[in-house]
């Protein structure tokens with residue numbers, strides 16, 4: 001490995017850093033900034049500063065996964081809103097409804113997920129026997145049988161009192177689910193889309209939510225796309 005002299009006037013980039021200061025060919029570098037390309041351990045950096053009198057240590061993080069030098073935290077991690085809406089969107093993919101897949105995720109005041117759900121038939125009811133149709137005789141449509149995502153999220157919740165919680169849902173809650181959410185004490189709804197805003201169901205939902213002082217806000221997309229290899 002090439003050993004290089006360090007100069008304050010012209011900070012050089014060395015290959016491995018610490019050898020340049022302590023190796024046989026090292027020269028005094030007190031007062032010099034010290035630049036390394038690879039981020040080595042915090043302990044090594046402290047030794048460098050103490051023993052060599054280096055006044056500043058600069059480093060450029062290199063993503064060397066083989067050597068595990070990544071010490072800086074990631075900057076492209078999911079934000080809380082993205083995480084919770086992401087869970088709701090992922091949950092929706094469990095739905096067997098051919099026309100509408102909805103997911104919901106309930107979160108407490110400490111950002112812990114306490115319930116998730118998606119739309120589907122009740123436990124024990126046959127997905128292949130009950131109808132998925134949207135039109136026709138009421139008993140031959142899905143409507144009398146399906147449990148909505150928000151209801152399932154509440155029923156699946158690990159807690160009874162949800163009064164400090166908010167719910168992320170991929171679709172604005174219908175009037176039936178809104179009643180359930182109001183009764184649980186949830187005071188905040190974050191929804192991904194509101195494509196049935198003109199229906200009587202959603203109008204009734206908003207009327208009740210307004211009176212019960214339940215806030216509902218459209219989820220602001222950050223235009224990020226994620227894909228999962230499953």
Ligand SMILES: [Zn+2]
Pocket residue numbers: 148149150173174175176177178
């Ligand atoms: Zn509903």
